[in-house]
Amino acid sequence: MVKIDDVLQTIDNNQNLSLEIKENFKDLLIIYTHNTNNIDLETINTNIASLKMEVCSKYLIKEPLKYIEQDNTMYINTSEIEKDHDYRFLLMRQLMLMQTYKNDISKQRNSNFTPIYEGYASIGANLFVGNDSSNNLYEDEIITVNLLGQIVGIESIEELFVNNNSQLLVDNLSRSGNELDDIKSLTDIMNYNAAARDNSRGKSMLKEIQLKLINMFANKNDKTAADIENFRTLLYSNNSVFENEAHKYEDINQVYKIYDEITANIQLSNSSSSKVM
Structure with missing residues (x-):
């Protein structure tokens, strides 16, 4: 079994990486x-071991x-270097994502x-090291994963x-009253x-994704009032998907309205609820 000390030694042995990059990787891995x-x-x-x-x-x-x-290579886009990115956050994301390529x-x-x-990966990296940048390139994906987690766990x-195993997700989806489709x-x-x-x-399709997730959540059995409130809270946390103020996410108000209309008719606890089409 590979242990943390083994990976730290592997990083030290990689001749493709600078000392600074090695120290960053080791710090983030710890x-x-x-x-x-x-x-x-x-x-x-x-x-x-051979990362470049x-x-x-x-x-x-x-x-x-x-x-x-x-290529087993981590690429740095020179066009983005001068922009307001938190590279510690971004490097943690990529370190986490490396384990998905088995x-x-x-x-x-x-x-x-x-x-x-x-x-x-974005949620984990933000939790572990934070993100000091005003840019969040993965806002849609973060919201989606948070909402999906409320449905399937x-x-x-x-x-x-971690294991590229989707079976538990699929099983929990079925148990929550949804279909594979x-x-x-x-x-x-x-x-x-x-x-x-x-x-x-084109611009973000977050609204369409949220509406699909709302219907999937509504199909879930045995919802509590706390579940409904938590899901609503996770629908959005920042009223600007893009860094440009002109692209504010105005659709969130309509999404909230639709969600409130749907959940107003949901029977709570162990009561059965009709499938939302």
Whole structure:
């Protein structure tokens, strides 16, 4: 079994990384392991052994920092360097995401769940090291994962993230009164949304994603008043998806209205509730 000290030694032995980068990785890895026991150190150890850090243009990646499995390289987008990004937060995200790229062919990452991986890593990185930047490139994915966790349980999302195992998520989805098509429909629109934003084809589709999740939550059995309040709180926490004030997320008021109308008719506790179509 690979232990934290093994990975720290592997980082030290990697001749592709500068001393500064090595120290950053070791610091972040220690923070990560101190905050959770559910981490695939074996995969991180394998990938970080020959990891490279390289600068690139915006034509290779749109994000400021991104790990690409095929190259086993973490790329830094030079077009984003001068912008207000918290690279400690971004580096923690990528360190967490590295464990989702496994050599074991029986545990391959499912690309359909990419936005869920991205959202979970963003939540974890923010929890572990914070994010001092005013830019949050993953707002949609964070909101989606938080809301989905209220439906299927955050432990099922963690199982997907650490072990690439979606079975618990699917099982919990079924037990919560939803169908497999519900998660497929959700991931389809999430992936389209991420691709559209990445390629500047259009603005966020967060509203459509939220409405799907609201219906999935309404289908869940045995909801309590606290569940309903928690879900509403997680619908949004910041009234600006984009860094530009001109792109304020005005649709949130309509989303709240629809949610309140739907949940007003929900029977609480162990009472049965009708499936929302």
